[in-house]
Amino acid sequence: MHSPPIVGLLGGGQLGRMLMESANRLNIRMNVLDTENAPAKQISAHDGHVTGSFKDRASLRKLAETCDILTAEIEHVDTYGLEEVSSKVKVEPSWKAIRIIQDKFHQKEYLSKFNIPMAEYRELHKNSAEELKAIGEELGFPLMLKSKTQAYDGRGNYSVKSQADIPAALEALNGRPLYAEKWAHFKMELAVMVVKTKDGVLSYPTVETVQENSICKLVYAPARNISDTINRKAQELARNAVAAFEGKGVFGVEMFLLEDDSLLLCELASRIHNSGHYTIEACALSQFDTHLRAILDLPIPPQSLEIREPAIMLNILGGSAPDSHLKIAERALSIPNASIHLYSKGDARPGRKMGHVTVTASTIQEAEAIIQPLIDFVDGTQRANTQTSKPRPNIGVVMGSDSDLKTLVPGLKLLKDYFGIDPEVEITSAHRTPTYMAEYASSAASRGIKVIIAAAGGAAHLPGMAAAHTSLPVIGVPVKGSSLDGVDSLYSIVQMPRGVPVATVGINNSINAALLAARILGAFDARVQRKVEEYAQSAKEENLDIKGVKLREIGWEAYHEEMQKR
Template sequence: MLSTPSVGVLGGGQLGRMMMEAANRLNIQLNVLDAPNSPAKQISAHDGHANGSFTDPPSMRRLAETCDILTTEIEHVDTYALEEVCSKVKVEPTWRTIRTIQDKFNQKEHLSKFDIPMADYRELSNNTAEELAAIGEELGFPMMLKSKTQAYDGRGNYSVKTKADIPAALKALENRPLYAEKWANFTMEVAVIVVKTKDGVLSYPTVETVQEDSICKLVYAPARNISDEINQQAQALARKTVAAFDGLGVFGVEMFLLPDNSLLLCELACRIHNSGHYTIEACSISQFEAHLRAILDLPIPAQSLEIREPAIMLNILGGATPEAHLQVAERALSIPNASVHLYGKGAGRPGRKMGHVTVTARTMEEAERTIAPLLEFVGGANPESNILYTQTLPRLNVRPTVGVIMGSDSDLKTLIPGLRLLRDYFGINPEVEITSAHRTPEYMATYSSTAASRGIKVIIAAAGGAAHLPGMAAAYTALPVIGVPVKGSALDGVDSLYSIVQMPRGVPVATVGINNSINAALLAARILGAFDAGVQAKVEAYAKTAKEENLDLKGVKMKELGWDAYHQQM
């Protein structure tokens, strides 16, 4: 049976609030040091809380006297006060770790000793235009100018695209300790939540983050369009990075995925992290509960960190009016499978994180379709919403789930009916390619072997004559392949039918009738529908319509006219 430990938390913002929700379920008392009525204190009324600043040493000392262990929900704390109290109360993660990580330049200097891949960087000594220009010549433009400390949510970063941007960058970050970082030409920003326990380092799956003005707007969990190999590499890099520091708890690790599929560390936080909010709904153990379990030495089964179902998290930011964020939350209430989290911060202001929404579904494609109306709303499609986003949020670019390949463009006319059925009726926009098993065998092999990593779930392959394409595609992928025999050869497609249907044992290919791309599309939809309720409902509706048309319309009409008259009208 769990005891009733008391955990002191420096900071009572939205992260502390969500940690409080997890603590309440485990009968753990959190004593929060922050201003009165801070978000975390609003949902837990007891006399263990402390009023004051988490940067004020006397207040931190008072909090330390009330708890069994001390932790933080923000890096910007007085680590010298933590160093002072660590002889009286356990501090997790350690004050040394927090002190190193809260200075992003020192963070990089420390990690450089552990062979962690990072973008090249240089420290500024005197913050002059001449010094920054010289660094720009060395690192190359564009580059990022960053504050070493007190930088978060875009505050403290400035993009220096050319020498002409140097004066404005230095003005924007004046009176701050600075360093410059080489620009990372990334294809995707990814993140991994890492849990450091006394027994080792665990990690949640890799997620994709979408940033706007250096503020996280969207998180896709798991990350889209990356292979399992990249997922594992990102988790391994994140665990290696966190292992370089002392102390227990949750760490947020942000990385860049480069065009060559290599990874660079962006930065890490020694606390629960915005990129891990999806874990509340999508995982058995949320990052907030995992943090508490780690610092209190409670069991954390690794399987409980796996994603149970795909999720998309949208941050709700303050807008043009103090109540704009509430309009987003109200709209989200009508979205199926959407969980709304408001942080209790009162009136909103532009750019401030006021809450978040997480949508879960059985597939990422279903989650994307579900959240689309909300993204349209916050992206400015409704000008009356007064939601202030500096740019329109990225429109959904739903990755194809059906790949359609043909040996020649002459096969396209056979595939058109099926392609239109997928696109116009089922809302599935297929990926369509021309590749021949004989003329372009290398590309055919590459296409098929990489299809799953691109999100393809089913391949439709049309071919005439010897019709080797479906079987060869199936030899290079574990995905289901549907073959469409194409009429047009001397044997009217019978040879193609026999070729596709007579695949050797171990290389199965589902085969439809000659030129029957409609059935190929319907079979692909049925396969997807086994895992996507929306597609399955459309399959059922299609079958119902066909039944009604055959029995209720055609059958009734033939009875009324008689079979002979009916045939004459056909």
């Protein structure tokens, strides 16, 4: 292989560091423009790096003088500076593509010309409450208010669930250029890494991403429970979107899979991407390898983008303690088939990406089983780092109407007061709010919910419809109505069709629903299992040792009279 051109990189964070690892293996010289001790510079000992900001025009010119081709690991660069130096040095992908993509509103406007399916959106011109209210009335609530620029990892986004949220949303994004986007009621978030070369557009397989607090937490490669058809359509959508832009390199494409199995593009990144980290272990060529090969016109065999072995990637996010990420990495050392990547970014900060762990296995189910203890440890660490140390809800309780709440209160109190479980409680109807109901059920598992209790009266479709949209166990509570004494609800819930099971308790019996939910959790949580055993023992003692003794002492007639007075 002839000596390759020198690559200039704008940004030396974790993406630049992993790109440098690929460059080093091929003896590709890469000069980095970033702070003096940036993660990418730490593993590349030469004097060609430039210390400065990738947004500074003078620093950019200095970098351009030292290399043959420029690329970026971040969108938030000075594209006018890139345009200025593009007559002297190649810029990949094109500064024109980066300029469009770094403004999410302009990105959508541009892609709309190519018939790329996206959620409806509207630009805000005045950033006023009246303007946002009018958009909400047009698109419907909820909607997502977004900053056009400088938005990533949830920063710059605000969910507006109703008109009441408008003042807080505008205050949170004050001073930013804004647009509003119609809410996408999705059942899964997907991503595809795309490689644009001089010869065409290639794509890695479709993966599933799980977000927590608007930050990617997990990536499943390949995506779980999607058909070959959806996999192909997602890759086609991603390739078509990327093909619309000038330049070469790797692009990250995020999208929503809707309830009807249609796809909507969420957004596109003109760079290597967090959702593609799994490729380091799972594919013959990682996204970092292919980015370098694409911009340098080196061969990329398409077969090398295929997944050799299923993988799950877990982001290591910083907590309140400066060394919180190191504790997670230390725990990961004991996880089989785990590859640990630490980014050498110094002290941790809450929500800061400090590293990631990738687990591979022969099946995605095996990989899930291997990585689950590490996920549990991370979740436990995050709970310990919160000020309240309040655990994330693992039981979801839904009701079709607020009139059902009185039926659920005994079970809710039992869960909270006895078992120490504070459930997530929502009102959603299978008939009045079917879209929200479907979104709630389909996203429950990604929020950490392990079991759902659903109470409904009358036709009582809520438990069954919830079960149809999730793989979690669902417990139905038939609620006694004004007619038929709740028998109609009982029959509706218990007579589910084969393939969509719903556990059903007696009419108005939220206590049994709570106990069954606790037993399900207890199968995996020793603390909850002990509480279940204690509850059963106390019920036995109360029935035999207290009530039975008293009945024998005073006789059944007197005992009955006392019962009547209660």
